Amino acid sequence: MTRPLAIALDFGGTKVEAALVDDHGTVIAASRHRRPTGPTATSDELEQAVSEVVLAARAAIPDGTPFVGTGIGSAGPIAVADGTVSPLNVPAWRDYPLASLIAALVPDAPVVLRIDGVCIALAEHWIGAGRGAHNLLGMIVSTGVGGGLVLGDRTVPSPTGNAGHIGHIEVAGFDDPCACGGRGCLEAVASGPRTVAWARARGFEGTTGEDLAAAHAAGDPVALAAVERAGTAIGRAAASASSLLDLDVVAIGGGFSRVSPALFEHARAALAERVVFGFVTRTRIEPSALSDEGPLVGAAALVHRPELVS
Amino acid sequence: MTRPLAIALDFGGTKVEAALVDDHGTVIAASRHRRPTGPTATSDELEQAVSEVVLAARAAIPDGTPFVGTGIGSAGPIAVADGTVSPLNVPAWRDYPLASLIAALVPDAPVVLRIDGVCIALAEHWIGAGRGAHNLLGMIVSTGVGGGLVLGDRTVPSPTGNAGHIGHIEVAGFDDPCACGGRGCLEAVASGPRTVAWARARGFEGTTGEDLAAAHAAGDPVALAAVERAGTAIGRAAASASSLLDLDVVAIGGGFSRVSPALFEHARAALAERVVFGFVTRTRIEPSALSDEGPLVGAAALVHRPELVS
The missing domain is CATH 3.30.420.40 (ATPase, nucleotide binding domain)
Structure with missing residues (x-):
C-alpha cells in the first residue's frame, strides 16, 4: 500500500474508535479498534481507551507509507481554540485537552480536532450524499x-x-x-x-x-x-x-x-x-450515503482535505 | 477629496437610493439621491428611477478621485449568479438584470450585487455593532x-x-x-x-x-x-x-x-x-449601531472591502 494514510479518531458518549483512512476515504478495516467510554468512566480510563485505539491504528501503518496526520471528531461541546473537549455525556472530561493527548501519542504530524457533527458533514461532502x-x-x-x-x-x-x-x-x-x-x-x-x-x-x-x-x-x-x-x-x-x-x-x-x-x-x-x-x-x-464509517471518514478528511476545513 | 469612493445603491420595495461612500464607510451626503419604487411601478419607471439616482451619484465624483466600483444591495429574492433581482414587493421586476443595468451606466469598474440583508450585516461588521x-x-x-x-x-x-x-x-x-x-x-x-x-x-x-x-x-x-x-x-x-x-x-x-x-x-x-x-x-x-445609512454603507463595502465578500 502506498496511498497516504491518516489516523481518524471518533470520540463519543458510548465508545471511542480509531482507524487508518486513506486519501480516497477508505477505512482500513484491519486497523479499526474501539473501546467503551460512557458516563461512569474515569478520566484515566478514558485516556487509556483513547490511547489504546490510537496506538493500535498507528501500529498498523505500513513502513514507508506517507502519513498525513490525525483527525479527531469529538462529541461536544468542544473548544477548538485550545483543543479541549467537554462531551455532555462524558462528565469525567471537562475542558479535557484531547488534542494534546493525541499530539503526544502521534508526534511530528498535524492533529486537527473538530466536533463530530462537522466530521459527518465533511464525510457527506467528500464521499457521501453531498458530493x-x-x-x-x-x-x-x-x-x-x-x-x-x-x-x-x-x-x-x-x-x-x-x-x-x-x-x-x-x-x-x-x-x-x-x-x-x-x-x-x-x-x-x-x-x-x-x-x-x-x-x-x-x-x-x-x-x-x-x-x-x-x-x-x-x-x-x-x-x-x-x-x-x-x-x-x-x-x-x-x-x-x-x-x-x-x-x-x-x-x-x-x-x-x-x-x-x-x-x-x-x-x-x-x-x-x-x-x-x-x-x-x-x-x-x-x-446519508455513509455507512457507520462516516464519523471516521470525516475525521480523516480533517487532515486529508485541509482545504475543506475552516 | 482624495479618499477612494464607491457608488452604493440600495434598491427596496418602497424606494431606491444611491450615494457616494468613501473607504471609511462615510456617506457623502450631497451625493445621496432617492426615488420611489413600489408595487405599482412599471419596469421602465423602475429603470428610470435607478438610472437617475446612480447617474446623480456618479456625477458627484470629483475629478481625479479614485473610483472603486458600484455595490448594489437589493430586496430579494435575487439570483447572484446572473445578477438578477425579483423583489417580492416589486412585481414589475422578475429576474430583472439589475447588475447589467448598472454596469451599462457605470462601465469600466466592478459591479457587485448582493441581497440587502447581506449589506446590513457587512455594514454592522465594518463600522457598526459587529466590529x-x-x-x-x-x-x-x-x-x-x-x-x-x-x-x-x-x-x-x-x-x-x-x-x-x-x-x-x-x-x-x-x-x-x-x-x-x-x-x-x-x-x-x-x-x-x-x-x-x-x-x-x-x-x-x-x-x-x-x-x-x-x-x-x-x-x-x-x-x-x-x-x-x-x-x-x-x-x-x-x-x-x-x-x-x-x-x-x-x-x-x-x-x-x-x-x-x-x-x-x-x-x-x-x-x-x-x-x-x-x-x-x-x-x-x-x-444596530447604524443610522439609516446602513444599507448604503453595506452596499459600498461590497466594493471597498472585497476581502469580506464571499
Whole structure:
C-alpha cells in the first residue's frame, strides 16, 4: 500500500474508535479498534481507551507509507481554540485537552480536532450524499439530533467550534422541554427516544426505534402518526436552516433516520410548504450515503482535505 | 477629496437610493439621491428611477478621485449568479438584470450585487455593532424581519445569494401563518405589523409601531405583553441561529426594533434560557449601531472591502 494514510479518531458518549483512512476515504478495516467510554468512566480510563485505539491504528501503518496526520471528531461541546473537549455525556472530561493527548501519542504530524457533527458533514461532502453540493447540512437523528455544516465547500467558520447544532433549532407548534434549557427544539421533538415516548403516551407498547419501525411497517396508526410528526419536524427545521443558509443538500443519517422511508417523505413535504422561496424548496433532503464509517471518514478528511476545513 | 469612493445603491420595495461612500464607510451626503419604487411601478419607471439616482451619484465624483466600483444591495429574492433581482414587493421586476443595468451606466469598474440583508450585516461588521466580531447576524425588524450573515469575517457563501432569511426561522410555541407558506416563522410573529395586530386583537387601539411604543412607555399592559412576545420570539430565533452558527453578535436594527429597549431585554432573556450551551448564551444581542445609512454603507463595502465578500 502506498496511498497516504491518516489516523481518524471518533470520540463519543458510548465508545471511542480509531482507524487508518486513506486519501480516497477508505477505512482500513484491519486497523479499526474501539473501546467503551460512557458516563461512569474515569478520566484515566478514558485516556487509556483513547490511547489504546490510537496506538493500535498507528501500529498498523505500513513502513514507508506517507502519513498525513490525525483527525479527531469529538462529541461536544468542544473548544477548538485550545483543543479541549467537554462531551455532555462524558462528565469525567471537562475542558479535557484531547488534542494534546493525541499530539503526544502521534508526534511530528498535524492533529486537527473538530466536533463530530462537522466530521459527518465533511464525510457527506467528500464521499457521501453531498458530493458536488456547495452548501450542505449533515444531520444525525438518533438518541439525539446533531449535525454539522459545510458552506461554500468549507466547514463553517465557528469561533468556539460548536456550530452545527441543528437539534437546537426550534420547531413551530411544539413546546416540548429540551435538555438545552429551551423549548420546542428539534431534538426534543424528533429524536428516537422522544418519538417513541410520544407514541407510548398514545398506546404504543414498544420501547425502541426498531419496535416503532416494525409497527410502522405493519401500518399501526400510532406509529404512522409518530413518524409523520418526527419527519414533519425535521423538514421544518431543514426549512428554517435553508432559509438562513441557502442549502443545496440536507443529508440525514443516524439510527432513527432509518425508521422508515416515510420519515423522509414527511420531511420533504414540510419543506415544500415554503412555496414562496424557491431557494428553500430547491433544497434536497437525502438519506446519508455513509455507512457507520462516516464519523471516521470525516475525521480523516480533517487532515486529508485541509482545504475543506475552516 | 482624495479618499477612494464607491457608488452604493440600495434598491427596496418602497424606494431606491444611491450615494457616494468613501473607504471609511462615510456617506457623502450631497451625493445621496432617492426615488420611489413600489408595487405599482412599471419596469421602465423602475429603470428610470435607478438610472437617475446612480447617474446623480456618479456625477458627484470629483475629478481625479479614485473610483472603486458600484455595490448594489437589493430586496430579494435575487439570483447572484446572473445578477438578477425579483423583489417580492416589486412585481414589475422578475429576474430583472439589475447588475447589467448598472454596469451599462457605470462601465469600466466592478459591479457587485448582493441581497440587502447581506449589506446590513457587512455594514454592522465594518463600522457598526459587529466590529471585531467574526460571526455576526444582522437583523432588521420592521414591516418584515430580514437579515444577513457574516461568518469567519466574510459574507456567508450562498449559491443563490439568498442566505440570511432569519425571518423564516420557526419559533417554538407559535403557529401563525407566514407569507412564505410556512407557519410560526419569526416574521409572522414579531414583525411590527404582526405585533400591532396581536395587540389590537387584545384591545389595543393604536395602528402603528409608534403607537405601540407610546403605549408601552405609558405602561399599557397589552403593549407590555406585545413587546414581550415579540422580543421573546426574536431571542428564541437568535438562539436557534446561534446553535447552528456559533454567533458572536446578533445586531438588530429596523424601525420596530426601536419600539422599546425592553424588546432587547426580552430577547436576551430568551437566549439566556439555553443554559446548557455556553456557546449560545455567550452571543451578544445588540442594537444596530447604524443610522439609516446602513444599507448604503453595506452596499459600498461590497466594493471597498472585497476581502469580506464571499
